[in-house]
Amino acid sequence: MPLKDPKIESSNALNIDSVTDWILTLQKESGDIPWHTDGKTDPWDLVESIMGLNVGKRFNASYQAFEWLKTIQNPDGSWYSSYIDGKPKDQTCETHMAAYISVGLFHTWLINKDTSFLRYMWPTMEKGIDYAISLQAKGGEVHWAKSPEGIVDPMSLLTGSSSIFLSLKCAIAVANILGKKRTLWETSFENLGKSIRKNPHKYNVSKSRFSMYWFYPILSGAITGENANRRIEKYWSKYVIEGQGVRCVSDQPWVTIAETSELVLALNGMGSVEKAKIVFSWIQDRIYDDKTYWCGYTYPDMVIWPEEKISWTNAVVLMAMDALFSLTPASGLLNHSSWNGFIYTDLVN
Numbered sequence: 001m002p003l004k005d006p007k008i009e010s011s012n013a014l015n016i017d018s019v020t021d022w023i024l025t026l027q028k029e030s031g032d033i034p035w036h037t038d039g040k041t042d043p044w045d046l047v048e049s050i051m052g053l054n055v056g057k058r059f060n061a062s063y064q065a066f067e068w069l070k071t072i073q074n075p076d077g078s079w080y081s082s083y084i085d086g087k088p089k090d091q092t093c094e095t096h097m098a099a100y101i102s103v104g105l106f107h108t109w110l111i112n113k114d115t116s117f118l119r120y121m122w123p124t125m126e127k128g129i130d131y132a133i134s135l136q137a138k139g140g141e142v143h144w145a146k147s148p149e150g151i152v153d154p155m156s157l158l159t160g161s162s163s164i165f166l167s168l169k170c171a172i173a174v175a176n177i178l179g180k181k182r183t184l185w186e187t188s189f190e191n192l193g194k195s196i197r198k199n200p201h202k203y204n205v206s207k208s209r210f211s212m213y214w215f216y217p218i219l220s221g222a223i224t225g226e227n228a229n230r231r232i233e234k235y236w237s238k239y240v241i242e243g244q245g246v247r248c249v250s251d252q253p254w255v256t257i258a259e260t261s262e263l264v265l266a267l268n269g270m271g272s273v274e275k276a277k278i279v280f281s282w283i284q285d286r287i288y289d290d291k292t293y294w295c296g297y298t299y300p301d302m303v304i305w306p307e308e309k310i311s312w313t314n315a316v317v318l319m320a321m322d323a324l325f326s327l328t329p330a331s332g333l334l335n336h337s338s339w340n341g342f343i344y345t346d347l348v349n
Helices: 016-026 043-055 059-072 095-099 101-112 115-134 158-177 183-198 205-209 211-219 225-239 257-269 273-281 311-325
Strands: 082-084 087-090 143-146 152-156 245-247 254-256 296-298
Touching: 016 043, 016 311, 043 059, 043 095, 043 101, 043 311, 059 101, 059 115, 095 101, 095 115, 095 143, 095 158, 101 115, 101 158, 115 158, 115 183, 152 158, 158 183, 158 205, 158 211, 205 211, 211 225, 211 257, 245 257, 254 257, 257 273, 257 311, 273 311
Parallel strands: none
Antiparallel strands: 082 087, 143 152, 245 254, 254 296
């Protein structure tokens, strides 16, 4: 795996305030944070934006976004796949979108230790997790969604199930903080991890053209150690353009800043810190004049596409920066070494 010289030495390469302040310009009075101006909102990416705001210590804005999620949650614990101005656009109810709020809540708590807010949000998180695992198959994989008509789609996605694995891990940590016991969550977590590691044939292989299919099992901590190293090495050239970043899909010359930053998080999480810093260095000049990041660009012609500035793309850059340079107490959230069974080691140290 060839890696060229890094051009980033410290967190000074990123103006955190410029990015978080720009995300705040998108936030509506309701707390909603759409993808971009006049864009849609989906619950998963909204949580990603929340975590970006957390890195910049914008907790009031984070809490407003959580409150919006609490307000619009469906009675069964799900959320719709997308909203425009608070109104449902796509009424599919995806499992990974229901569960991901736990990651945002645990991330928030790691930074500000506001246990009262965790307690306030617990019913919302609990319903979201219960919805996700209600669609778990006997083999451990989680079906991806219910249709607007309430019909379960039996397809399971490796990226989505990996996200749910991380969500369960964080949900169990939140339960531990609040002195609660959720044995069913722990069993679901164990079975899902085994499924991801041992039964990849259970997942829709047609999605393997997406780079997230490659690194999300590692980013989530479902695949660790030497197995993670082998997976990264085996498919590196399929998804990575050397010196540029990560392709969104393997068969298109489109580098995306979000996927590149998520690979940074995965590499850093598995302990490949220097590789992570090198990859992160590749995207440090992919910025607009206001120091916010592009969504993506084509290579080698270097055409920015799409032109919209994306909230969650900029948020995950902040998360990658935090992971590399320990800007907040949540910097180790995705580090495999930070976890001990169901207990995040920071909770018992």
